[in-house]
Structure formats: structure tokens, C-alpha cells
Amino acid sequence: MRARLGILAAALMAAQPAPAEMLDFDALDGWYDDNHVEALASFLRTCDLIDDSDWKPVCALAADVPQDDASARSFFELFFKPVVVGDPPALFTGYFEPELDGSPVPTGRFRFPLYRRPPELQEGMAYHTRAAIEGGAIAGRGLELAWLDDAVDVYFLQVQGSGRIRMTDGTVVRVGYAGSNGHSYRSVGQEMIRRGTHTLDQVSAQEIAAHVRAEPTAGRELLDTNPSYVFFRKIGTLDPKDGPIGAMGRSITTLRSIAIDPRYTPLGAPVWIEKDGRAPIRSLMVAQDTGGAIKGMQRADIFYGTGSGAGNAAGTVRGGGRMVLLLPIDRAFAMLDQ
Template sequence: MMRGLARLAAAAVLLWVAGMSAAPAQVLAFEELDGWAEDDQREALTAFLETCDKPKAPEWGPLCALAADAGATPESARAFFELFFLPVMIGHPPALFTGYYEPLLDGSPVRTPRFAYPIYARPPELRDGIQFHPRSAIESGILRGRGLELAWLEDPVDVFFLQIQGSGRIRMPNGSVMRVGYAGKNGHPYRSVGSELVRRGTYTADQVSAQTIRGWVKQNPAPGNALLDHNPSYVFFRKLPNLAAHKGPIGALGRSITPMRSLAVDPAYNPLGAPIWIEKNGRDPLRRLMVAQDTGGAIKGAQRADIYFGTGDAAGDAAGIVKDGGRMVVLLPIDLAFATLSDG
């Protein structure tokens, strides 16, 4: 009987996935997830609770209520996910995993000789889905003098990578810290400056990282700034004055994300708020349950994810070298599977 129910649930999940995207899907058993029994799913459960009330499908609500009392031990947390979810691999591995972080940068609330490069608040005339001025025009000063400057940084590379990360902390000369988060972008497509350096023959694909890009731009200021303009996409920020220091930056679901337990994904394939099991290979393999709580301009495809590493330089160093294969498996609610089957 239980095997029959499992087959029905698996069929329903496949129907749901087929309706969500054109990517192929395969239902797995938890025993097929490499390292599943060794992970401490309590940490993932804590991250899941941060946003489990955000998905709109009604099947998530009861799971969110049950999750609040499910994580007393590693075994109970693991049992919660095994009881109420099915592992589904969407798309074809290998996956591509990269990393991101929350920079901690020195800055100033006013322009000074040291701090001369602004980050901007969202212009009121900016409309989602409509192309605004490209990066080159904005960096050339087209918004200057309108009072949109939130803070000033000491290097254009810092501005660029703050935009890539989408959030940050800016340490002011008086010791105070401004938290900033994503407020919108200019509507131009993201273009990778790392890929451009590879195309030019400056580096090979395995040599390119955030650190090598940063170093090359600083060593070659004029061509370096031109390289940054290769990416016409530009991100605007907003102040986050009420975000506690111990909380992570705000993700796409409007809640704080958790170091090493939150992922940025493509929501066309992996629903925001869903737990996702990752098997990242490479120099520092990862086998752990994470939660899809963010998105990114470069994160496209079913087997594509950005791992949130935390705040500061150490997190940035770790995130900047990640470009690894593996696979990712989304956990979908069984109730949602049965509901979909009934609707069909």
C-alpha cells in the first residue's frame, strides 16, 4: 500500500514539475541522496522556518506549522523532511554552484577625497521591466546631484562587487554600520566580466574568480573600468535601518538569509522557499540541505545555484573561488503532489 502511495505521489510531483517548467524531473529516494544521513537538518529547518510562510500554495501552510516543533534533535528534523517531502531532481546534472556573500566595506555618508564612488538609491522614475540608463552612463555621472547617493565607497571595484552580491554592510568613519539591500536594477541583462576576460585570453576559465577580477581591475584602472562597463546591468540599493546586526541580508522572499543554508536559485525551476539538497563537488565538497531563499541575475537554469557564505572578507574569499559541479535536488511537499494529481 505504501509503495503504491509513493508511486502516486511521485507521479503527481512529475505532473506539477511539468506544469512549472519544461525541464525533465526524476523522483528519488532519500537513501539516494549522498550524505543525507550525516547532515544536521536542524540547521536547514531553522532556515526553512524563516520563510516557510511565504510560498503561496496552500500546501505549505500546514508544513510551516509542523516545522516549528520538528527540530529538537537531528533525527526529528530529518524525519520531518522525510515524512512530508519527496526529493525531485529537476533538469540534468552536472549542476553549477557558485558562491556569494555580504561584503563589509569602508565608506562615508558624504563624498571625500578617499570615498569618491557612490552607491545609489532607486531613482523614482525607474520602472521594472523597462530599460534605464546602462552602467556606463550611470558611472559617468548621469544621476549625479539628485540626492540619490546613499553612501560613498573608495573604489569602483567595491561598488561593482557590492552590486553583484546585492547587499552589504558599510562601515562609516564614526564606526557606525549602514546595512543596504537590493532595491532594483536598470533592466539591462547581466553580462559576466569573468567570461569576457576568458574570451579575451587574459585568463583561462579555471583561473577566473572574484579575486582575480578584482586584482586585474585594480592593476589596470583604465581598461579595468571599461571592463566593468562590459556588464550594462546596474543595481540600486535601499537602507535597511531595522535589520539586526546578527541577521543575514534580505533575500528575495523579504526575510533574512542564513549562511551556508540559503541558496539563490532560478524560481522558474525551483520554487522559492523550498528545501534543496545540494551535492557540491570540487575542492571543498558540500553535502547538505539548504533552502531556496534568493535569486540572482546570473542564476539561470534548473541545476544552477548560488550558495550564501555569510558576511565579511573570509566569507568573500570562500565564496569567490566556488565554481563547482554536482547536483541539486528539490524537496517538494507530498500534499502538493497529491493535490496536483487530484486536479489532473
Template sequence: MRALLCALAVCVVTAASGAAPAQVLDFEELDGWREDDHSEALAVFRQTCDLLKGPEWAPLCQLAGDMAGRPEAAREFFELFFRPVQVGDPPALFTGYYEPELEGSPVRTSRFNWPIYARPPELQDGTVWRSRMEIDGGILSGRGLEIAWLDDPVEVFFLHVQGSGRIRMPDGRVLRVGFAGKNGHPYVSVGKEMVRRGLLRLEEASARTIRDWVQRNPIEGRALLGLNPSYVFFRKLPQLASDKGPIGAMGRSITTLRSIAVDPLFTPLGAPVWVEKDGGRPLRRLFVAQDTGGAIKGTQRADIFYGTGARAGEIAGEVKDGGRMMVLLPIDRAFAMLPEH
């Protein structure tokens, strides 16, 4: 959650230009396709389909609206007007993300003394600004940009990774925050660095093990977190209802186990995506690409939104699985992605 919407036409042209191989499949080739709840997926698709650019999308969005209240017709809608396109070569890499629920304060206290910041007015999109270590060192202090204060620098770090959250204040009020911008530095994986240093084995690396290690080793841990120069700024979301998911890259709420973050250079934002995730909690279901992420790069790459709260965080933090993913594109657009012979 975490980036601006890229123009759909640009995304598709990039993928079709030969940068990645594309293969058009039949729906019969999708494992578990018939068993999914297509009406649920169609409802999520309708939430952002009006934002899709291109003449082929508008009539499909209208038809999707006409299907409301007709669950038996949802699968037929996708099969009639779309084709699955596998861009790039499997195996895919699927990870998970969630919306944290944290304790915090609107003012600094002896317990809550780690700030999350609003976007500085001088920060320009597409430019590289101050690093995480500089910001953590206090260069923004005293400017009134603090949105809230948390009680643990590790929780601040992982809130940056997730890009949104719910912060419960001492009076019980819940503040929802969402992505407002980043400092332009590339994302660096702390987990990979810990594996490289021998602090964790590759199979152990997860959000939970990283968090536990840093909390047990606060001085070394903070230095490790500082190796990721990328820094996220937030905005308050006072109008976002408690029953709605966080705001994704398309400016709309995302949906638990129906929304994914993708690389928009290869997967158009707003498009349906069929996911076949293997691993401990396999998934065979239709998602909608409604978000992006700093670490989500490449063709066969997606971050699955698992919901809100600690349990969702536990599940999301353990996901690092293979499989494959296929984007569903309007028929003419799908076949236009094939290389010319």
C-alpha cells in the same frame, strides 16, 4: 538578493509543464543525507515557510513549528512529508556569494568618491532603464540619491554583484544596505569576457583575479566593468540586527551555508533544496531556496551564501563547482511534476 518573490504556483507550473525533465528520488539516493544537521535546516526553513503559497504548504509550516525543540524529529519531518525532485539534468553549476564589509563615507571626500545609489523614483519594475556606463557617467549626480561613497569603483561593482553589504563609516558606524532594484539590463559576465580576450585563463577566472586585474589596470578595467550594463540600486536597512544575515529575495534574512539563490522559474522560493556540491570544498547538506540572482538561471543552478566579510568572500569567489541539486517538494506536488504517460 536581488529580485521580487515570484508566485510559487507559477514557478512550479512552469517546471511541471515540460520545460525541464523531473525525476522523483528516494532519500536513500541522496549522498550524505543521514549525516546532515536536519534540525538546523528545519530552523532555516521555518524562517520563510509562512510565505509559501499553496494549500499543501500551510499544514507543513504548522508541523515544522511543532517540531521546534525536537532535533531528533527533523529528519523524520522531511522524510515523511517531502520527496526529493531532480529538475533538469546534472551536472549542476554551483557558485558562491557573500556580504561584503567595506569602508565608506556618508559624504563625498577625496578618498571616497564612488557612489552607491538609491533607486530612482522613475524606475519601474520590468522596464529597461539607463545602462551602467550612463549611470557611471554621472546622469544621477546631484539628485540626492547617493546612499554612501566608497573608495574603489571595483568594490562598487562587486557590491552590485553581491546585492548587499556592510559599510563602515569613518566614525565607526556600520551602514547595512540591501537590494532595492535594478535597471533591467541583462547581466553580462566580465570574467567570461576577460577569458575571451585572453586576459585570464578559464581556470583562473574568479572574483579575486578579476578584482586584482582591474585594480592593476584601472583605465582598461573600468571599461571592462562597463561591459556589464546591469546596475543595482540599494536601500538602507537600519533595523537589521548585526547578527542577522542580509535580506534575501523573500524579504527575510538569509543564513550562512543554509541559504541559496536559485532560478525561481524552476526552484520554488522557500523550498528546501538538497545540494551535492563537488570541488575543493564539497558540500552535502540541506539548504533553503531563499534568494535569487541575475546570473542564476536554469534548473541545476544555485549560488551558495557563504556569510559576511573578507574570508567568506575569498571562499565564495573561488566556487565554480559541479554536482547536483534536488528540490524537496510536498509528496503530492512532487509526483504531479512527473510527465503523464
């Protein structure tokens, strides 16, 4: 999803040792009320991809845990230690998989292209900016995967990193992240705050979309302040019931998967989420995704699912709280000894 970084090593990769505190499970607010079977199922989706000696025996045992909540909870309590990395409060936001209307060819209605990755674009290479691409820098080369009827939808599909497109012939095409143009992500919401048109409490995905649609010319210039641009690929192997592909190359799970900063949170690790504010969450999720805007030790983007309902829920999430890593016991003690 969003500017994906690919599969990274499970070991924490911060340049400097991060402040860390080990907790007891009793200290996790709501721990005993969660559905641990669901959390275990999400963990099992990707734990075999964690290439680290501390994780391999834990993952092997996970596959044999009986499918009842007491057994699933006992598994996490026996083989993990809760560790707070960094200093709360955390920042939680939300993302989703859009469902949009589109066409395989340009028409009077469908005029805004989604591009596949240009063949000359190499990993880490700085390519054309968003403004240049939207201005036609790669147009007419046959790189168009589909055409949408709203430039704002194109932008937010890039922010989310994946989506489902209902074509005019009735088929549904799923697209996923295929690379970016190598420019750093800049928040359009922060730019609106900087310009003084909005305050922090007014900024949401819905408000950004409404603001841009109300003033198309100025709105396009606003979107272009984010130079990052995402390219897509068609994904034809996913079951319609499955979520989009995350950074670990497997489908992610509604309200059980999060995007994190892999410098501080290992991809594949269970993470206890205590999100405060509106619609609070107390739930065990799994770090299975990354994003260009997800930076920091106490930072997570929660996957809310597919479609407009998920988008409405995700677009207004901006809350504090605490995120707590669940690390294999040896890894947890090794971190505290750093």
C-alpha cells in the same frame, strides 16, 4: 541579493515541463550526516510566505517539530519527496555580504557613490546603462546613499546585492537591493575568457578585482561590458547577527540559504546540495534568494556569510555536483505526472 526578482509564487514556473526524477532519501549522498535542525530553522524562516495549498499544511507542521536532529530529519522524510529537476551536473557558485569602509559625504578618499533607486525608474523599465551611470548620468541629484573608496568594491557590492558599510563616524550602515536599471546581467568573467586574457580555471572574483585594479582605465571599460546596474536602500531594522535580506524579504542564513532560478526551483523550497570539487558540500539548504546570473534547473549560488573570510571562500567557488529539490509529496507526484 544581486538583481533580485522579488517574492514569486512557490509553484514551478518553467514554460515547459522540466525533466524530473524522484529519488529515495537513501540516494542522497551524506543525508544522514547533515544537521537537520539547522536546515529546519532555515526553512521555518520563510515557509509561511509560500502561498500554495501543497505547502501550507507542511509549513504548519514544521513549527511543532521538536528541536532534535532525529525529529527534524523525520519531518523532511515524512512530508517531502526528493526530486531531481533537470539534468546534472549542477553549477554551484558562492556569494557573500561584503563589509566595506565608506563615508556619508564625498571626500578625497571616498569618491565612488552608491546610488538609491531614482524615483522615475519603474519596474521592468530600461534605464541608463552602467557606463552611462558611471559617467555621471544621475550624479548631483542627491541620490547618493554613501561613498566608497574603491570602484571595484562598488561593482562587487552590486553583484552581491547587499553589504555593511563602516562609516567614518564609526556607525555601520546596512544596504540592500532596491532595484536595477532593467538591463540583463552579463558576466565580466566570461568577457575576460572571450577576450583571451584568462581561461575558465583562472577566473574568480579575486582575479577579476585584481585585474581591474591593475589597469583602472581598461578595467572600467571591462566592467562596463556588464550593462546591469544595481541600486540600494538603507536597511535599519536588521539585527547585526542576522544575514542580509533575500528575495523572500527575510534574512538569509550562512551555508543554509541559496539563490536559485525561480522558474524551476520554488522560492522557500528545501534543496539538497551535493557540491563536488574543492571544499565539497553535502547539506540541506533553502531556496531563499535569486540573482540575475542564476539561470537554469541545476543552478545555485550558495550564501557563504558576511565579511572578507566569507568573500574569500565564496569568490573561488565554481563546482559541479547535483541539486535535489525536496517537494511536498502531492506536489512531487503532480510534477512527475506532467
